[in-house]
Amino acid sequence: MLAELFPNIKYEDLVEATYETFYMTIIAIIGTCIFGLLLGLLLYLTKKDGIWKNKYIYFVVAALVNIFRAIPFIILILLLFPFTDFLIGTIRGPNAALPALIIGSAPFYGRLVEIALNEVEKGVIEAAKAMGAKTRTIIFRVLLPESMPALVSGLTVTSIALIGYTAMAGAIGAGGLGNYAYYFGFQRRDFDVVFLCTVIIVIIVFIFQFIGDFITNKLDKR
């Protein structure tokens, strides 16, 4: 039945491509989460009225974030080829896609983190200061827990953008469903492949959205 509907699909290849997409997405989410949190915290803490108020650091970080968000992802991959080659030793395959994926989405998530942190009530931070809390305590026991639902929903949005990015990276040789759809589907005019890859990507997006919403709701005690 399936073989009739999708005559040109090789199932081992499809499973392999799906696995690669998952692999790229999940590793990139972890990287994005770490670097995005760092960038977001840095932006939040060094901004005007921030705890580590510092015009220069804020300016530099904000400029970097804006520049990397402005570069279209497909061009960013090309620009990062030498860097990727140096870091990973190749410019092909799922691992080679990771630097571009993380550098492309961490600044985006960084901004979302900054917005989430800005939503934390000033009064709560003030209360922590009045109790004699260190900045570290304020970050880890107040800022991050209090903004957790927004941080998670921001990460969900970023993950879904990342799934799109993996497909784009696939088109220039990173592997995954994008790669499979482009080379084995589009270029051979086997549109059943393109269609099935699309369906799988949509399902993956739904799964991520569902998990993200579920965690956000669980965390939100407001």
Add this chain to the structure above:
Amino acid sequence: MISIEGLRKVFRLNNDDIAAVDDLTLTIPDGEIFGVIGYSGAGKSTFVRLLNRLEEPSSGRIVIDDEEITTLNSKQLRLARQGIGMIFQHFNLLWSRTVEANIAFPLEIAGVPKQERQKRVQELIDLVGLGGREKAYPSQLSGGQKQRVGIARALANNPKVLLCDEATSALDPETTNAILNLLVDINKKLGLTIILITHEMHVIRKICNQVAVMEQGRIVEQGNVLDVFTHPVQDVTKKFVQQIMGPSDEEDDITNIIENNADGIILKLQFLGEATNQTLISQLAKRFDIDLNILQGKITQTQAGGYGTLFVQVIGEQEEFDRALSFIQEQTSVEVEVIRDVS
């Protein structure tokens, strides 16, 4: 003891220096409930935040229990803050933590080991009357309960001083009273010094011993709550006193009373502090052959006793009345004034 000398805080706004707190000097003895009242913008909120340096003073000195707060470095300041509790108008609880975890937070900051922490949290929950709500999240609590958590949290590290920044302004009158009673209770039980700022005279009346009235960054009037209530000097103070006693259009009222009650003598009795506890009216009625009719009056309670004014009509023989009058003047501390003699 808290002593404040020449405290000043200047904000720069559009190239204009605005003194939110201006050359404030004040001494607050231990165990006092000290009220600061003022309209919004009077600088009272800035004042209370200067005390634990949430706001950095522009100049001046703050000494709390021989520790000069104003010269501490940031590490010393953090430690000093652990000994100064603070509660807020909007409670400022962490919504992501349960009641008990919120109360445990200052203990975590102070590095109290887990087991002791749990014990202390339970004590505090009992102290503020939140038994059974330990696992609730702030969003599941009423305003009054939230403020109880705030108070428990502020008391966690056994502070010597409790700062209350408009702590009851977001609560309804009934809850306000419950929270104020809790504060008085804590003050008595723990001997804690409480500094409370508010714009409601009712709050001052109910729990404070001393009051300072602030206007434009300065303390314009200060003293015993009873004295300030009975003899307000500044216009602001008079307005605040009116919040409690109603407008002082007594002049009209008296003419009305005099017109409507043609018979007898009319007396104005002023009760102050202890005097309100005396059974004056019934004693007069028992001891002298006179009839008494209360025409108008209001008596209100403060921490230092009640005070108020009563207008009474006295019907009886002149002789009997004279004896009664001298009894009031000589044997009681009630101030008496004859508004209208027998016509």
